[in-house]
Amino acid sequence: AKLFATKLSGIPGVTITQNVEVNALFAILPRAIIAPLQEKYLFYVWNEERHEVRLMCSFNTTEEQLDAFVTDLRAMLS
Numbered sequence: 001a002k003l004f005a006t007k008l009s010g011i012p013g014v015t016i017t018q019n020v021e022v023n024a025l026f027a028i029l030p031r032a033i034i035a036p037l038q039e040k041y042l043f044y045v046w047n048e049e050r051h052e053v054r055l056m057c058s059f060n061t062t063e064e065q066l067d068a069f070v071t072d073l074r075a076m077l078s
Helices: 002-008 031-040 063-077
Strands: 024-028 044-047 052-056
Touching: 002 024, 002 063, 031 063
Parallel strands: none
Antiparallel strands: 024 052, 044 052
């Protein structure tokens, strides 16, 4: 999750909201891209009002999967 946070850091429109302690990452995303991202990736909206999502990593999450998410996120933001 820390690697995921590093990859998401600095992307305009993305704000990491909590310290990354274990395998969860909480971030605010633009509302317009949440549903399209959820069509491709499984994650939950943690706080509807803030557009805060909970992104989870597991022992078998690959860096390639993280890169694919970041690539799709960047494409949706542009």
